[in-house]
Amino acid sequence: MTRAISLHDVSKVYTKGTRVVDRLSLDIAPGEFLVLLGPSGCGKSTVLRMIAGLEDITDGTLLLDGERSNDLPPSGRDMAMVFQSFALYPSMTSGDNIGFPLRIENPGGDPRPRVDATARMLGIEDLLDRYPAQLSGGERQRVAMGRAIARHPSAFLMDEPLSNLDAKLRNHLRAEISKLTRELGATTVYVTHDQSEAMSLGDRVAVMRSGVLQQVGTPREVYALPRNVFVAAFVGTPRINLLRGLVRAPLDGAMTISLGKQFLRLPEPLSLDHQLLRVQQGREVIVGLRSEAVRIAKHASARPGEVPLTGLVEYVEFQGHEALVHFNTGSRPAVVPDLENPRPASRPARRRRRDGSVLDRLRERAEALRAGSVAVLDRPADAAPGPEPAHLPGDLVVRTTPDIDLRHGMQVPLLVDLAHLFVFDQHGERICPAPARLPDLAE
Ligand SMILES: Nc1ncnc2c1ncn2[C@@H]1O[C@H](COP(=O)(O)OP(=O)(O)OP(=O)(O)O)[C@@H](O)[C@H]1O
Numbered sequence: 001m002t003r004a005i006s007l008h009d010v011s012k013v014y015t016k017g018t019r020v021v022d023r024l025s026l027d028i029a030p031g032e033f034l035v036l037l038g039p040s041g042c043g044k045s046t047v048l049r050m051i052a053g054l055e056d057i058t059d060g061t062l063l064l065d066g067e068r069s070n071d072l073p074p075s076g077r078d079m080a081m082v083f084q085s086f087a088l089y090p091s092m093t094s095g096d097n098i099g100f101p102l103r104i105e106n107p108g109g110d111p112r113p114r115v116d117a118t119a120r121m122l123g124i125e126d127l128l129d130r131y132p133a134q135l136s137g138g139e140r141q142r143v144a145m146g147r148a149i150a151r152h153p154s155a156f157l158m159d160e161p162l163s164n165l166d167a168k169l170r171n172h173l174r175a176e177i178s179k180l181t182r183e184l185g186a187t188t189v190y191v192t193h194d195q196s197e198a199m200s201l202g203d204r205v206a207v208m209r210s211g212v213l214q215q216v217g218t219p220r221e222v223y224a225l226p227r228n229v230f231v232a233a234f235v236g237t238p239r240i241n242l243l244r245g246l247v248r249a250p251l252d253g254a255m256t257i258s259l260g261k262q263f264l265r266l267p268e269p270l271s272l273d274h275q276l277l278r279v280q281q282g283r284e285v286i287v288g289l290r291s292e293a294v295r296i297a298k299h300a301s302a303r304p305g306e307v308p309l310t311g312l313v314e315y316v317e318f319q320g321h322e323a324l325v326h327f328n329t330g331s332r333p334a335v336v337p338d339l340e341n342p343r344p345a346s347r348p349a350r351r352r353r354r355d356g357s358v359l360d361r362l363r364e365r366a367e368a369l370r371a372g373s374v375a376v377l378d379r380p381a382d383a384a385p386g387p388e389p390a391h392l393p394g395d396l397v398v399r400t401t402p403d404i405d406l407r408h409g410m411q412v413p414l415l416v417d418l419a420h421l422f423v424f425d426q427h428g429e430r431i432c433p434a435p436a437r438l439p440d441l442a443e
């Protein structure tokens with residue numbers, strides 16, 4: 001059995017009056033694997049707990065298979081929940097832990113056949129006689145999963161079930177969870193703040209921010225057509241490059257988006273998406289370039305739809321199978337408030353500037369952050385000095401092959417593929433590709 005879960009305008013207000021979930025509507029189909037994704041504190045667990053019946057719904061309606069179920073007790077919902085901290089009974093063996101819900105459900109029955117079948121599914125047949133203290137973290141989590149599965153519930157609610165495990169085990173169990181839930185055909189709602197986990201597991205991903213649903217769609221849709229700048233920046237690694245731009249659409253010349261000292265010239269005839277940008281003439285926008293939208297190549301080798309840009313190498317981050325080159329293009333990165341998915345903290349030490357003390361640099365940076373803008377450290381050689389008060393190295397990250405020989409300070413030709421250009425308005429809503437564009441991702 002599997003089940004449809006619908007939330008209609010569901011809100012949660014705790015006693016102090018903060019609305020931690022705000023009019024959330026979501027229809028989860030029977031057998032679907034839906035991932036709730038968002039930064040810490042955005043309300044993911046609260047949504048899951050409301051579905052489970054562990055938390056009251058302040059406003060709105062929860063429908064289970066089309067029936068209003070706001071007041072149904074948790075035991076009547078036929079759902080199994082798996083938490084981050086796998087609470088097993090320490091005085092019971094793994095087998096007894098897995099069989100426990102079966103014994104509660106059917107006190108006279110023999111849980112063993114179901115326990116054995118579940119253990120086989122999870123590959124933990126050898127662990128059934130061990131106590132939790134004699135198991136590793138990953139093994140314990142599998143037993144906890146077994147306890148949730150054994151009953152064959154109609155839905156699984158999983159709250160960051162893998163976040164206590166190391167990366168290798170996490171990947172392994174991720175694949176197992178995906179396989180198991182599909183085999184069982186149970187509807188699954190899976191909470192995580194890890195976008196790569198969300199993208200690899202979900203049939204659809206629902207992105208939340210501050211209690212508000214931002215977008216729900218397949219992983220491809222949220223990646224390729226993010227509704228706003230928050231979703232664009234939360235989904236995908238390395239993080240999308242977000243630059244402040246200004247649209248210039250003269251009546252008698254080519255339309256451009258200026259990025260500080262350089263500009264992107266939109267090729268003519270303008271595509272439909274680019275024509276729609278005309279109304280932004282003279283306005284500040286946010287330009288989004290994922291790393292695959294930019295490549296390092298001579299300007300003369302531009303393919304149709306590619307336009308030139310020049311970058312000054314700040315540093316190169318080797319990742320083994322690829323390298324991420326951090327360029328300075330003389331543009332200003334756009335700041336997305338409360339975005340909790342910053343670029344990796346493991347940046348290499350920055351090159352010392354020859355002028356100014358460490359304190360001066362910190363002061364400059366603080367000023368820039370206060371002003372809501374972050375400018376660049378070294379300008380391209382042909383760029384005139386501008387009024388920006390502060391400095392952070394690199395405004396554009398480009399992915400490339402690891403064998404590339406680039407060093408700090410080199411000036412490098414770049415090509416931007418305008419087919420991959422995102423433009424967001426000042427409120428962060430996507431305006432290019434046009435919001436009305438259907439998610440036809442075949443092209
Ligand atoms: N019992 C409570 N009383 C008041 N506020 C609460 C309560 N439980 C949670 N909150 C608040 O509700 C908000 C959402 O919490 P929730 O646990 O749903 O976030 P989350 O997205 O699961 O975060 P995380 O990724 O850190 O687990 C948070 O700001 C939290 O402080």
Ligand SMILES: [Mg+2]
Binds near residue numbers: 159
């Ligand atoms: Mg949580």
